[in-house]
Amino acid sequence: MSSTQFSTEIQTTISPHSQEPYTTRIYPSITELDATIAKVAAAQKQWAKVSLDQRIQIATKFVEIFTSLASSPSSPLFTELTMQMGRPIAQTKSEINGFLDRAKYMIAIAKSSLQDIPIVEQDTGKDKPGFKRFIRRTPLGVVLVIAPWNFPYLTSINSVLPALISGNTVLLKPSPQTPLTAERFAAALIEAGVPEDVIQVVHLTPELTQHAVEDKRVDFVSFTGSVVGGKKVEEAAVRANGFKGVALELGGKDPAYVRSDADLDYTAAELVDGAFFNSGQSCCAVERIYVHESIYEPFVEKYVDIVKKYKLGDPTDTSTNLGPVVSLAAAERIRKQVDDAVNKGAKRLIKEGEFKEEKMWVGTTYVAPQVLIDVDHSMDLMTEETFGPVIGIQKVSSDDEAIKLMNDSPYGLTASVWTAAEHNPASEAAFMNIVDQVETGTVFLNRCDFLDPALAWTGVKDSGRGISLSKFGYDQLTRAKSVHMKIKTA
Known part of the structure; x- marks a missing residue:
């Protein structure tokens, strides 16, 4: 049984914890979907006339x-x-806090990001005599946001709120795994003053989603999900003709590099959390670690000691810090990746059955955390996305070797470097050298698995394209309109 069951009419969400149906929704017909798109497209013309100050006030409310x-x-x-998605309830508040923090930041920078940009001459600080020129940010129109299940609030806020503030209307399509999150989000927006036709939640089959992407009244698509899903969205957008904009935030195989001068206690604890929070089901979870050979053994020992203290079990129990993965299919795929690595020479450091009292059985969605050594890039474990509570740790002899291995991936979302750079100019210089060479959208120093709304969230290679958050997130959701005025002089 998969995590979500589809029929031609009904969407049923299966809880990862119990494998029981949790909620159902009825899919619209194509005619009903077309009518919804028509409503949202018509509403955009009026919403764009609402002043930016008013839209900011509504967002604040x-x-x-x-x-x-x-x-x-x-x-x-x-x-x-x-x-809906199995994360331990003790960790759920962190997503809501992040959701609100991102909303507040995007509201705070909205006016400066969306105001007219005057053109001035460098020598005078003024426009050319007899002219007034400026660039105006104008809304795209209808934005379709396709959100994932793993962080449904955090990912949807990145596009939905700035799209609305910019004067766009939004079709929000949640994952079938987390349908209630989009409904909660939209209901609060409407209560705050967003007209109902300006924000519409749509529960769609893959075929209906494709239909919406292809609709010429949809002007932009923001998709967060798998590489396979991203390619389908891109292909549907191309079929729509008209050069429709698409933003794709896709997979990751995010590396961490622990240099010889890293603080081992701090680094090990941070990288355990970075790999295993949300059962490793994070877009920017740490999925592979490279450690300098001079500290490799003590680092691995500390790392494993921390992992063994995790409690795998019922996510509704407040003492649980590792819940189930999203589905039986996901659990089997993760276990297969581990088994394949072991068959190629990797060594498990968490003994089989060590977490068995917490339901670690084949056939369940509960996957025990696993740490593997003696790994290399011949193994999918170190090259293909895991999206589960598993980490491979590989020994390296230099920064150059670490950089080469970090870049040996089809993905490029985030990377982290762990070193005493704040206390050592040479280490700081080494870090900046890595920043310039590593192929990724974000490079962290001494932290990981975090998204700062002040910074552009973007990826390279198969991690996708486009930008959310920061000022550049507003640029993505608007188009530049140049205004060139010749002013008659007396």
Whole structure:
């Protein structure tokens, strides 16, 4: 049984924890979907006339409403998210906090990001005599946001709120695994003052999603998901003709490099969390670690000691810090990747059965954490996305070797470097050398698995293209219109 069952009419979400149906939704017909797109397209013309200040006020009110919802002791927000996608309830609040933090930041920079850009001459600081020129940011129109299940709030806020603030209308298509999250999001926006036709949640089959992408009334598509899914969205956009814009935030195989001068206690703890939070089901989870040979053995020992303290089990239990993966199919794929690596010479450092009291059985969605050594790039474990609570740790002899291995991947979302750069100019210089050479969208120093809304979120290679968050996120959701005025002089 897969995590989500599809029929021609009904979408059923299966809880990873219980493997029982959790909620159902009815898919629209093509005629109904077309009518929804028509409503959103018509509403955009009026929404674009609402002043930027008013749109910012509505967005600010939305944050207040959602903050109140998240603060209510009786709020079902956290339990329903845990039941839909399996993350331990003790960790769920961090997603909501991040969701609100990103919203606040994008609201704070909205005016400066979307205001007219005047043209001035370098020598005078003014426009040319007799002319007034500026660049205006104008909305694209209808934006289709296709959100994933692993961080449904965090990923959707990246595009939905800035799209609305920019004057676009939004079709929000959640994953079938987490349908309630989009409905919660949209309901709060509407309560804050966003007209109902400006934000529409649509539950769609893959075929209906393709139909929406191909619709000429949809002006831009923001997709977060798999490489395979991203290619399908891109192909559908091409079939639509008209050069429709597409942003793709896809897979990752994010590396970490631990240099010889890293703080071992701090680094090991941070990289365990970076690899195993949300059962490793994060776009920018650490999936492979390279450690300088001079500290390899003590690092591995510390790392394994921390992993063994994890509690795998019922995600509704507040003491659990490792829940199930999203589906039976995902669990089997993860186990197969580990087995294939072992068959090629990798060594498991977590003994089989060590977590068996927590339901670690073949045939369940509960996958015990695993640390493997004696790994190399002949193994899928070190080259293909795992998206599970598994890490491979490989020994390296130099920065150059680490850089080569970090870049030996079809993906390029984030990378992290762990070194005493803040105390050592030579280490800082070495870090900056790595920054300039590593092929990735974000490079971290002494942190990982984090998205700062002030920075552009982007990837290279098969991790996709396009940008969300930061000022550049607004640039992606608008088009530049140049205004060139010749002013008659007396």
